[in-house]
Amino acid sequence: MPKRGMQPIRRHELVVAAVQAIHERGLNGVTMGDIAKRAGVSPALAHHYFGSKDELLSATMRHLLGEFALAARRRLAEAGDPRGRVDAILEACFAPEQFSPAVISAWLAFYMQSIHDTAAARLLAIYLKRLEANLRHDLRPLVGDGAPALARGIAAMIDGLWLHAALPTLHRSPGEALGILRDYVDGRLAVART
C-alpha cells in the first residue's frame, strides 16, 4: 500500500472528512475514529499526520478560513463599483461552495469554540475584522459615516442567516438569504441618499 508522497493528500482528505464529521456529531462530539473512518484510514494515521485531535481541528478551521478568503478574493477581483463590491462579498458568503450544510455547521462550530478557546478566537477575529474592514471600505462612498455601523450590521446578519440555514427545521435557501441581505443594504442606501 505505501505509495510515497501521501502526506498532503491524507491531510487534505482528513480535513475534508473532519468537516463532514463535525456536521454530524458536533465539534466536541466528534472523535478521531469518526474522522478517520470517513477518510478511509485508521485513527492511528490521523494522529500520525496531525499529532493530536486539537491540531486536526485547528487545521480544519484554517482550511475553512482559507477557502472563504479565496472565494471572496476571486469575486472581488471581478467586481466594479462599491455597490458591486459589497454584493461580491455577500455572494461569496452564500455561494454553493461555501454553503453546503456541512461547511456551515463546521463554521458555526468554530464560532462557538471561539467563545472559550482563545486560539480559535484569535483566528476568527482576524477573519471578522477583515470582512468588516472590506465592507466598511466599500460602504463609505455609499453611506458615509454610517459605514461602520452598517458593516457591523451586515456582518451580523450574514452570520445570523448562516445560523438559520444550518437548522434543518427552518429549511432556508441561500437565494432567500441573499435577497434579505440585499433588501437590508438597499434600505439603508435609500435612507442615506435622502
Place this chain on the structure above:
Amino acid sequence: MPKRGMQPIRRHELVVAAVQAIHERGLNGVTMGDIAKRAGVSPALAHHYFGSKDELLSATMRHLLGEFALAARRRLAEAGDPRGRVDAILEACFAPEQFSPAVISAWLAFYMQSIHDTAAARLLAIYLKRLEANLRHDLRPLVGDGAPALARGIAAMIDGLWLHAALPTLHRSPGEALGILRDYVDGRLAVART
C-alpha cells in the same frame, strides 16, 4: 443536612449552574461534575434529580426558552402601536436579564445542538416560529407584503448579533446591537412608505 422540599430548589440551582458551566466549557465539553461543583453539590445528586445529563441539559434549554418568553410577554403587554410592539420584541432580546455572556453562550450552544439533535431542534423551531409570527403580525401594517421577509431578516440579525456578542474579542454592547437593529427596521420602513 436533609431539609425537605429541596427538589425544586436544587433543580433550579443546577439549571442555573448548567448555564454558567456551558458558557465556560461548551455544551459537549461540560460534565456533570462541572455543573454539580458550581451548584455546590455532588455529581450524584445531579443525577438523582435529573436522571441523566441529557435531561439536565434539556431542562436547561427549556429554562432559557421560558425565561425569554416571559420577558417578551411582559414587554409586549406594555407596548402600544405596531412599531412599539416590534421594538418591545427587540428590547426583550437585548435586555440585560437575557443578555449576560453565559446566557448567550448557552442559547447559542442549543442552537448548535439543534443541528444534529432533533429533540432540541423541535423546541428551538417552536421558539423561532413564534418569534417570527409575532414580528410578522406587527410588521404587516407597516410594510404589507414585505412583512414575512423582513421578519426573517430581523430574526436572523438578532441571532447574528447574539453570536457576535458572544465573542469576547469583538466586545460589542447590547446598546450598539439595538441601534443596528433599529436602523435596519427604520430603513425598510422608510422604503415601504415611498
Place this chain on the structure above:
DNA sequence: TATTTTTAATTGACTGCTCAATCAATAAAA
C-alpha cells in the same frame, strides 16, 4: 411528651465504557 418509624436528601465509592494517544510491527516503495 417521648419513642419509633418512615421518608427525603445527600454523598463516596465503584463500574464500565469511550476515546485520545502511543508504539511496535509490517509492508512497500526508493
Place this chain on the structure above:
DNA sequence: TTTTATTGATTGAGCAGTCAATTAAAAATA
C-alpha cells in the same frame, strides 16, 4: 538498506451512571 505509510493492540484518563450507606427531618405511635 533506508525511508515512508499504515495499522492493530494497548494504555491511561475521564466521565456518565449506579448503589449502598448516612443523616436528619417529619410523621406516626405509644
